[in-house]
Amino acid sequence: MSYKRTVRCGFCYKTGHNIKGCPERKAYIKEHLGDNTPEGRRAAVLQEAYDSKSSRRERRCKYCRSTGHDIRTCPDIAQKVAVMTDKCLDARRYFADRMVEVGFGPGSLVRYRSERYWNNDIQDYEYKYSLGLVEKINWKEITHHCKRDTVRQYAALRTSVLVVPVNPSDTWKKGRMVHLPVEIGGYMEKEERGLELSKLLSGTSSDIPASFLDEKNIAKLMREKFLIDHGLTK
Numbered sequence: 001m002s003y004k005r006t007v008r009c010g011f012c013y014k015t016g017h018n019i020k021g022c023p024e025r026k027a028y029i030k031e032h033l034g035d036n037t038p039e040g041r042r043a044a045v046l047q048e049a050y051d052s053k054s055s056r057r058e059r060r061c062k063y064c065r066s067t068g069h070d071i072r073t074c075p076d077i078a079q080k081v082a083v084m085t086d087k088c089l090d091a092r093r094y095f096a097d098r099m100v101e102v103g104f105g106p107g108s109l110v111r112y113r114s115e116r117y118w119n120n121d122i123q124d125y126e127y128k129y130s131l132g133l134v135e136k137i138n139w140k141e142i143t144h145h146c147k148r149d150t151v152r153q154y155a156a157l158r159t160s161v162l163v164v165p166v167n168p169s170d171t172w173k174k175g176r177m178v179h180l181p182v183e184i185g186g187y188m189e190k191e192e193r194g195l196e197l198s199k200l201l202s203g204t205s206s207d208i209p210a211s212f213l214d215e216k217n218i219a220k221l222m223r224e225k226f227l228i229d230h231g232l233t234k
C-alpha cells in the first residue's frame, strides 16, 4: 500500500502547501514588514528565511566545498594549477632542448611498434616494428606526464606523435599515435622490451611553436586538464 505524505505548512499549519508558498505568511509580511514591533521583526526574519533570492544564498565551491568562492576563483585550485604549470614548463623546456639537439619534428624518421600479435609457440606476445615518418605532433598532449626515466612511472602517459609508415605495405595500420621517442621522453627499463617505444633514427629541423613554452598558455592548459580530471567541467 502506498502512502503519500501530505504537505503541511509550518506557518499556518494547513495542508496542501509549505511555508515557502504560504499565502498567510506572505500576507503577514506585507502587513508587518518595516514595523518596529515584534511582528515587524518576525516579518523580516520570515522574509529572509524563505524569500531571499538564490543570489543571497552562499555559493559553495564545487572543488573544495568552501563557501564564498567558486571554482574560477578557488585558491586551492589556483595553487595546484600553479604547481602543475611549473612542472609542465620545466618538462617542456627539457623536451624542447632535446628536440632541437636530436632534430625532432615533422619528417623525422622513427622506428616504432606497429603491431602486436600472440605467438603460440613461445606463449607470448611478439611485436612488429615499422619505420615511419612523423606526420604530426600534438603539442597540447606533451606535458610533464610524458617524461619517463628508468625508475619512475608516470601516470597518464599520453601518446602525442602521429607517425605514418614509410612503406605502407609494412603494416595494416595507416598510421598510429606513439609516445615521444626515447631520445626525448626517456624510458623505463621494464619498457625496453616491447612496450610502446619509438626510437628516432634520423632527425630533421625541429619547429617548436612558441605557445609550447609560453607560461600563460601552459597555465591555461593545466587548468583545463585539472578541471577535466576532477569532473568540474560542464
Ligand SMILES: [Zn+2]
Pocket: 009, 010, 011, 012, 013, 014, 017, 018, 019, 021, 022, 023, 024, 025
Ligand atoms: Zn500556510
Ligand SMILES: [Zn+2]
Pocket: 061, 062, 063, 064, 065, 066, 069, 070, 071, 073, 074, 075, 076, 077
Ligand atoms: Zn574552492
